[in-house]
Each structure stands twice: as C-alpha cells, then as structure tokens.
Amino acid sequence: EASFPTLRKQWYQRRVRAHSTSTGAVSCDACPAGSSTSNNTAAVNCTLCVPGSFSNNTGSAVCTECPGGEYSDKNGTVTCSMCKAGTYSEANATICTLCQPGSYADKPGSAKCSACAAGYSTKNVKGSKNCTECEAGHYAARSGSPSCDPCAVGTSTNNTTAATSCTQCDPGSFAQTTGSPSCSACNPGTHADSSGASTCAACAPGTAAPKSGTVNCTLCAAGSSSKSGATKCDLCPAGSFAEKAGTPKCELCAAGSYAKETGSVKCANCAAGSYQDKTGQTDCTTCQRGSYQDEQGGAACKHCANNRTYTTYKTGCSSADDCIGPLLTYSLDGKTTTNLTDVATVTVKKSQTVWVTAINGDWNIRNPASPYQEFIFVKQGSMKKIQISKSVILEPVMTNMYCYKDTEGHGTSFAGYQDKDIKGRKCDSPCRNSDASPQGPHCKVAGMDSPCGIPQCVWDVECSGGDGTGYRGLVNSVTADGETIVCQAWDRDSPHVHFYHPSQYNTATFGIGHHNYCRNPDPRSTLTPWCYTSSFWVRSAPCSVSTCDASFPYFKF
Numbered sequence: 287e288a289s290f291p292t293l294r295k296q297w298y299q300r301r302v303r304a305h306s307t308s309t310g311a312v313s314c315d316a317c318p319a320g321s322s323t324s325n326n327t328a329a330v331n332c333t334l335c336v337p338g339s340f341s342n343n344t345g346s347a348v349c350t351e352c353p354g355g356e357y358s359d360k361n362g363t364v365t366c367s368m369c370k371a372g373t374y375s376e377a378n379a380t381i382c383t384l385c386q387p388g389s390y391a392d393k394p395g396s397a398k399c400s401a402c403a404a405g406y407s408t409k410n411v412k413g414s415k416n417c418t419e420c421e422a423g424h425y426a427a428r429s430g431s432p433s434c435d436p437c438a439v440g441t442s443t444n445n446t447t448a449a450t451s452c453t454q455c456d457p458g459s460f461a462q463t464t465g466s467p468s469c470s471a472c473n474p475g476t477h478a479d480s481s482g483a484s485t486c487a488a489c490a491p492g493t494a495a496p497k498s499g500t501v502n503c504t505l506c507a508a509g510s511s512s513k514s515g516a517t518k519c520d521l522c523p524a525g526s527f528a529e530k531a532g533t534p535k536c537e538l539c540a541a542g543s544y545a546k547e548t549g550s551v552k553c554a555n556c557a558a559g560s561y562q563d564k565t566g567q568t569d570c571t572t573c574q575r576g577s578y579q580d581e582q583g584g585a586a587c588k589h590c591a592n593n594r595t596y597t598t599y600k601t602g603c604s605s606a607d608d609c610i611g612p613l614l615t616y617s618l619d620g621k622t623t624t625n626l627t628d629v630a631t632v633t634v635k636k637s638q639t640v641w642v643t644a645i646n647g648d649w650n651i652r653n654p655a656s657p658y659q660e661f662i663f664v665k666q667g668s669m670k671k672i673q674i675s676k677s678v679i680l681e682p683v684m685t686n687m688y689c690y691k692d693t694e695g696h697g698t699s700f701a702g703y704q705d706k707d708i709k710g711r712k713c714d715s716p717c718r719n720s721d722a723s724p725q726g727p728h729c730k731v732a733g734m735d736s737p738c739g740i741p742q743c744v745w746d747v748e749c750s751g752g753d754g755t756g757y758r759g760l761v762n763s764v765t766a767d768g769e770t771i772v773c774q775a776w777d778r779d780s781p782h783v784h785f786y787h788p789s790q791y792n793t794a795t796f797g798i799g800h801h802n803y804c805r806n807p808d809p810r811s812t813l814t815p816w817c818y819t820s821s822f823w824v825r826s827a828p829c830s831v832s833t834c835d836a837s838f839p840y841f842k843f
Contacts, residue, residue: 316344316345317329317344317345317346318332318344319341319342319343319344319346319364320334320335320340320341320342320362320363320364321333321334321341321346321349321362322335322341322346322347322348322349323346323348324347324348324349325347325348334361335349335358335361335363336349336361337358337359337361337363337380338351338352338357338358338378338379338380339351339363339378340352340358340363340364340365340366341363341364342365351377351378352366352375352377352378352379353366353377353397354374354375354376354377354379354397355368355369355374355375355394355395355397356368356375356379357369357375357379357381357382358379358380359380359381368394369382369391369394369395369396370382370394371392371393371394371396371415372384372385372390372391372413372414372415373385373391373396373413374391374396374397374398374399375397376397376398377397384412384413385399385412385414386399386412386432387407387408387409387410387411387412387414387432387433388401388402388407388408388431388432389401389408389414389430390408390414390415390416390417391414391415392415401429402417402426402429402430403417403429404426404427404428404429404431404450405419405420405426405447405448405449406418406419406420406431406448407420407426407432407433407434408432408433409432409433409434410432410433419447419448420443420447420449421434421447422442422443422445422446422447422449422467422468423436423437423442423443423465423466423467423468424436424437424443424449424465425437425449425450425451425452426449427450427451436464436465437452437461437464437465437466438452438464439461439464439466439484440460440461440482440483440484441454441461441466441482442455442461442466442467442468442469443467443468444468444469445467454481454482455469455481455482455483457478457479457480457481457501458471458472458477458478458499458500458501459471459472459478459483459499460472460478460483460484460485460486461483461484462484462485471498471499472486472495472498472499472500473486473498474495474496474497474498474500474517475489475494475495475515475516475517476488476489476495476500476515477495477500477502477503478500479501479502488514489503489512489514489515489516490503490514490534491512491513491514491516491534491535492505492506492512492532492533492534493505493506493512493516493532494506494512494516494517494518494519495516495517496517496518505531505532506519506528506531506532506533507519507531508528508529508530508531508533508551509521509527509528509549509550509551510522510528510533510536510549511533511534511536512534521548522536522545522548522549522550523548524545524546524547524548524550524568525538525539525544525545525566525567525568526538526545526550526566527539527550527551527552527553528551529551529552538565538566539553539562539565539566539567540553541562541564541565541585542555542556542561542562542583542584542585543555543556543562543583544556544562544567544568544569544570545568546568546569555583556570556579556582556583557570557582557604558580558581558582558584558604559572559573559578559579559602559603559604560572560573560579560584560602561573561579561584561585561586561587562584562585563585563586572601572602573598573601573603574587574601575597575598575599575600575601575741575841575843576589576590576593576597576598576609577589577590577598577603578598578603578604578605578606578608578609579603579604580604588606590606590609590611591609591611591613591627592611592627592628594628594836594840595611595612595627595628595682595684595688595840596609596610596611596627597609597611597741597840597841598610599704599706599708599738599739599740599741600708600709600710608710610646610704611646611647611688612626612627612628612646612647612649612682612683612684612687612688613625613626613627613645613646614626614642614643614644614646614649614664614680614682615642615643615645616632616640616641616642616643616680617640617641618632618634618638618639618640619638619639620639620641626680626682627682628682629679629680629681629682630679630680631654631677631678631679631680632674632677632678632679632680633676633677634674634675634676634677636675637673637674637675638674639671639673640671640672640673640678641669641670641671642664642669642670642671642672642680643668643670644665644666644667644668645666645667646666646703647683647687647688647702648664648666648682648683648687649663649664649680649681649682649683650662650663650664650679650680650681650682650683651664651670651672651678651679651680651681652679652681653678653679654676654677654678657679657752658753658813659810666703684743684745684840685743685745685751685756686699686700686701686702686743687701687702687703688702688740688741688840688841689740689741689742689743689744689745689840689842690719690727690741690743691742691743691746691758692742692743692747693758693759693760694758695722696719696722696723696724696725696726697719697726697727697740698720700717700718700719700726700727700740701718702717702740703716704717704738704740705717705729706738707728707729707731707736707737707739708736708737708738708739709736711731711736712731713729713730713731713736713738714729714730714731714732714733715729715730716729717729717738717740723735725737726738726742727740741841741842742842742843743841743842744834744839744840744841745834745838746758746834747759748832748838748842749831749832749833749834749835749838750806750814750815750831750832750833750834751833751834752813753806753809753813754806754809754812754813754814754815754831755795755796755805755806755807755809756797757797757804757805757806757815757831758797758803759803759804759815759831760803761803761804761829761830761831762801762802762804762817763829764804764816764817764819764824764827764828764829764830765827766819766821766824766827771819771820771821771824771827772802772819772820773803773804773818773819773820773829774802774817774818775800775801775802776798776800776801776805776817776818777799777800781822782818782825782826784818786798786807786808788800792807795807802817802820803817804816804817804829804831805817812828814828814829814831815828815829816828816829817829
C-alpha cells in the first residue's frame with residue numbers, strides 16, 4: 287500500500303491538471319491540448335498556451351516553451367511550427383528570425399545561424415540557406431563576412447574563387463582596376479619593375495621592351511636609340527651615331543665627319559683631301575682643284591695661295607705642296623721683301639733699285655709705257671736687279687707654263703716646270719706633249735706615259751691677252767659693214783696676197799698655220815687678233831675676240 291505522503295502527492299497532481307466549471311462538482315475535468323491550469327490547483331478554467339509555448343497533451347498543468355528552431359505565433363498551440371531554412375529561433379519564440387548577412391541556416395528547425403566560412407559570403411542578403419564562394423577578384427578574409435571585398439588595384443586572386451586574401455601582381459604585370467580576377471602582363475614597350483603595380487610605365491627613351499611582361503626595359507645598344515615606349519631599338523640612320531648604350535636620340539655627325547652605314551657607334555673623320563661642311567652626312571666631298579685639305583676632319587678645303595693663278599692638277603689634294611702657281615719676291619733697295627702670286631704694278635716716288643727673284647715660274651718685268659716692246663724676262667730660279675723711276679709691271683707667264691692651249695696641238699708648246707704626274711708620282715721626264723697626244727702634257731713614270739693633269743688655258747684661247755700674239759682661239763670670221771665675213775686661210779694668197787705664211791717661226795711665235803683662225807703676227811701695228819678676209823672688198827679686219835681680264839679665269843678643267 288502507498289504511504290500517506292505518496293497518496294497525497296498523487297492527489298495534488300490530479301488536482302492541478304483538472305478543473306471544475308460548476309459548483310458541487312464531484313470531479314475535475316482535464317484541460318484540453320493547447321491549454322493548461324498554469325499550476326493552479328483550484329482552477330475554474332483552463333488557460334490557452336500563449337504564443338511561444340504549446341501543450342500537446344490534455345490535462346497539462348503548464349504549457350511548454352517552443353524549443354529553439356521552432357515557434358508559436360498564436361494562443362492555444364498544440365505543437366510548435368518548425369523554422370524554415372534560412373531562419374532560426376531561440377526557445378519560446380513567437381516568430382522565426384532571418385539569418386543575418388554573413389550567416390546561414392541550411393536546414394529547417396535551426397536554433398541558430400552558422401557563420402559563412404572565410405572566402406564565402408551571403409552577398410549582403412538576409413535569410414540565406416547557404417553561403418556563396420567569393421568570385422575571382424574578390425575575397426573574404428574572415429568568417430561571417432556579409433559580402434566579399436574587391437581586390438585592391440595592383441592585386442588579384444589569380445583567377446581563383448573563395449579567396450581569403452588577394453595577392454600582389456608580380457613584377458612585369460599589373461591590375462589597373464579593383465576586383466581584378468587576375469593580373470595582366472605589361473604590354474610590349476612598357477614595364478613594371480616592382481610587385482603590386484596598378485599600371486605599367488612606358489620604357490624610357492633609350493630603352494625598349496619587345497615582349498609583354500617585361501620587368502626592366504633593355505638598354506638600346508650603342509649605335510641605336512629609341513623613343514619613349516619603344517618595342518624595339520632603331521639603328522641610327524646613316525649620317526648619325528650613338529656612342530653609348532641607352533642613347534635616347536642618335537646624334538648627327540658633326541661637320542668634317544660622316545657615317546656611311548646605319549648603326550654607327552661613332553662618325554669617321556673626313557680623310558685628308560676631302561671635307562664636309564654640313565652635319566649628318568653619309569660621306570665627304572673631295573676637295574676640288576685649286577684647294578686642298580692637309581688634316582683629317584676638315585669642314586672646308588683650304589684654298590691655294592691665289593684663287594686665280596694657283597691650282598692643283600688633281601682633286602682630293604692633301605698638301606699645300608700640291609698647289610701649283612707662280613711666286614715672285616721683290617724688295618725695294620734690299621729692304622722689305624714682298625711676295626707676288628699674280629700680276630702687280632709696283633710704283634715708287636723716286637728712282638729706286640728693285641731686286642726681283644722668280645721663285646716659281648717665269649715672269650716678265652714690263653715698262654707700263656710700252657709693256658710689250660720693253661720688258662725683261664726672268665726665268666724661274668733667277669734674280670734680276672733693275673732700276674725704276676716711276677713704276678714697273680711684274681707679270682707671271684701663265685699660258686703654256688701653268689696651263690696648256692688645247693687648240694695648239696693639245697699643248698705642244700707647253701713649257702712648264704711641273705715634275706709630277708696627276709697621281710703625284712715623280713716624273714722621269716718633263717711634262718710635255720711633243721707628240722700632240724689628246725691627253726695633253728704627260729711624262730714618263732716607270733717607263734709608262736702618265737698624264738700630268740695640267741689644266742687647259744682659258745686666256746689666249748677664249749679671250750686674247752697681252753699684245754694678241756699668243757691668241758690660239760678658234761674665231762675665224764670678222765664683221766665689216768654689218769656683214770660677217772669668213773677669214774682667208776693663212777697658207778693661201780687668194781683673194782689677198784700677204785707675207786704671213788706658215789713657217790717655223792710664224793707658227794711657233796704667232797700660231798700661223800694651215801687654217802683660217804684669227805691671229806696677230808703684226809704686234810707692232812695692233813694688239814688685237816685679226817685676219818685677211820675671204821672678201822675681195824675687205825683685205826683685213828680685226829676679229830671679235832674678247833680681251834682677257836679678271837673676269838676670265840686662267841684655267842679650265
């Protein structure tokens with residue numbers, strides 16, 4: 287049998303689970319499911335379970351709290367409802383709460399939400415059933431991240447997802463925008479020499495990057511250059527150079543130098559005998575006749591002592607010794623010595639003695655009052671002492687001395703002192719043209735004929751100088767009464783009989799020959815070339831031949 291305390295406890299439990307709604311009731315009624323007596327032993331009515339609690343049995347003394355993950359949102363709940371995935375509830379909940387961004391509930395009935403792992407997020411969305419991995423270019427460093435952060439410029443996730451951090455771009459690559467999935471290689475012509483570059487820098491002038499992904503641009507080799515951002519180095523154009531590696535711009539060759547080929551490291555000096563007066567040139571110019579250059583790197587050729595009376599017998603001369611021309615020295619009363627290279631008149635105030643020495647070539651000392659009748663011939667290497675009262679003309683012999691008359695047997699009368707051929711080689715015989723060779727005066731060198739390079743004369747060929755006796759031009763007509771009349775041949779006496787026929791003397795002295803060219807075999811009567819005419823009505827007349835003066839050069843090449 288049960289003891290009295292046990293019986294009393296059982297009786298009490300039955301009392302709190304039951305109630306009676308009428309007086310004089312013999313027994314209490316059990317509370318229906320969804321209600322309770324709220325632990326009241328003398329309950330008249332059952333109380334409905336409030337939201338957040340339930341009673342799933344009859345005769346409940348108290349309602350039970352909804353467990354975590356479940357809820358009750360009305361009175362008299364028999365069973366609590368389960369929270370959906372993406373929501374959660376704690377005990378005694380009347381509603382389910384959405385999981386906050388950065389957390390999730392992947393199953394119904396969750397008492398709490400789980401934090402997203404690092405590298406995942408809910409994209410700032412509430413009530414997520416699961417987390418999404420961070421896309422490439424974004425990361426989540428901590429668990430429970432509401433959203434993924436974009437990688438900063440200069441970093442990326444290397445095309446991986448669910449990243450917990452971003453990696454700096456390697457040298458030679460860059461990420462220009464935030465959230466870059468991967469770093470891009472620097473384009474050709476640019477470079478990035480450190481990690482974490484947001485942009486690539488253009489290669490500096492004098493460097494180049496031919497490939498993508500360059501860390502350091504390559505220096506241009508000597509002989510080449512480049513502009514900023516170059517993908518390759520360009521060889522210096524001909525006429526320019528780059529002496530050092532990494533040159534931004536090729537320099538033009540200075541005057542006096544040249545670079546014939548492309549890619550020159552330095553310019554070559556013009557050789558002696560040549561020059562270059564401009565910058566940036568590919569070759570040098572040979573010094574012309576009448577000039578020379580005895581040094582390397584010349585920007586101009588040097589002129590011979592006198593531009594009119596001096597010349598060189600070849601181009602490209604490299605020494606002042608190559609200049610050939612007359613030179614005479616004179617002094618008054620043995621005092622100051624003066625050099626002459628061309629004709630000059632010496633005037634004195636009173637009678638004086640003049641010492642004259644012909645250094646180069648033959649000279650004539652003429653009396654101005656009668657220059658072609660009164661003169662003294664001074665041969666090269668000789669000296670004369672003369673007495674003058676007023677003035678005297680000192681004149682070099684130019685024709686057939688420093689040039690030859692091509693119309694006179696190609697220089698058969700040439701009598702100069704030149705002793706080298708056109709190549710500068712020593713002659714074994716004088717420069718002459720006794721055989722009237724078309725090559726002009728020549729000499730023997732090693733037993734072979736070699737031209738001496740003597741220029742042709744202009745004076746006494748294209749004009750008449752002095753008294754006209756030396757004229758050997760080809761004019762063969764005169765003008766009389768407005769009519770042009772052809773000259774009579776010197777070896778003929780028709781239509782006019784005369785005394786100046788070809789002879790050894792007349793031919794050598796006056797150029798008389800078997801032709802009808804104008805000549806002057808009578809210098810005592812006239813100083814102008816003339817001829818007998820082929821007209822019966824005009825015996826002789828002067829020819830229209832220009833007089834030689836400073837407007838005519840001495841030489842023709």
